[in-house]
Amino acid sequence: MKSLHKLLALVFVLGVAVSCQQGNSANLKQETMATETTPNTQTGDFYTFKMKTLDGKDVDFSQYKGKKVLLVNTASECGFTPQYEDLQQLHETHGDDVVILGFPANNFGGQEPGSNEEIASFCQKNYGVTFQMFEKISVKGEDQHPLYTWLAQNAPDHEEPSWNFCKYLVDENGKVVAFFPSKVKPMGEEMLSAIQQ
Structure with a gap:
């Protein structure tokens, strides 16, 4: 009788193991299919x-074809915020060589808490920014903007x-x-x- 109980227990354990293995295979297959059917936003x-x-x-x-472009993730309450002044100077003195694009982001230390309107006002009043500033985005993490995903995937x-x-330099060919x-x-x-190369 003990042998029969052991045999039944063994059959049960093997049945569970096989069932789990099939479940994992099905899950893996579903994940693979989801990956294959999800559009790749980083292409292009x-x-x-x-x-x-x-x-x-x-x-x-x-509109930036044929131009070098410097992309910078910015913040208004950071120790590096005074770089706005240098970015504006670079825009004024080397604007023929490079286009500067600023991307406010609140990813690091919550140092860009303002709205788009508040950020625009801050940049203009404190640094006289005239280079192109874009709406606030995420530059890292699960909600990373597709542009920054593309930049990271294509950076050296x-x-x-x-x-x-942080800054990315894109050449005249994109x-x-x-x-x-x-x-x-x-x-x-x-x-x-780097800009003058």
């Missing part, structure tokens, strides 16, 4: 993006912003050619050298 090129400025105007990135070492005021961490100053030698 830099010039396919369209975004809104802080004041709600649509901008088609195709697949870098993502680790803090405010290729991401450089990533600069927050500490690299917009008017510094490293940046100017």
Whole structure:
């Protein structure tokens, strides 16, 4: 009788194991199918993006064809916020060489809490910003904007912003050619050298 109980217990355990294995295979198959049918928002090129400025105007990135573009994730309450001044100076002195695009983001330390209107006012009043500023987005994490997903996937070492005021340089052909961490100053030698290459 004990042998029969052991045999039944073994059959039960094996049945559960097989059932679990089939369930895992089905789940894996469903996940694979979901991955295959989900559109890849990172395909295409830099010039396919369209975004809104802080004041709600649509901008088609195709207008940047043939130009170098510096994209910066910005914040109003950060230790690097004074880089707005250098970015504006870079825009004024090297605007023929590079287009500057600012992207306010609240991803790091909650240092960009304001609305689009508040950000626009802050940038104008404190730094006289005239380069293009876009609506607030997420540059990292689950809600990362597709532009920043594309930038990270296409950057030389697949870098993502680790803090405010990280910078991507896109060349005249829409290729991401450089990533600069927050500490690299917009008017510094490293940046100017990359822009002038």
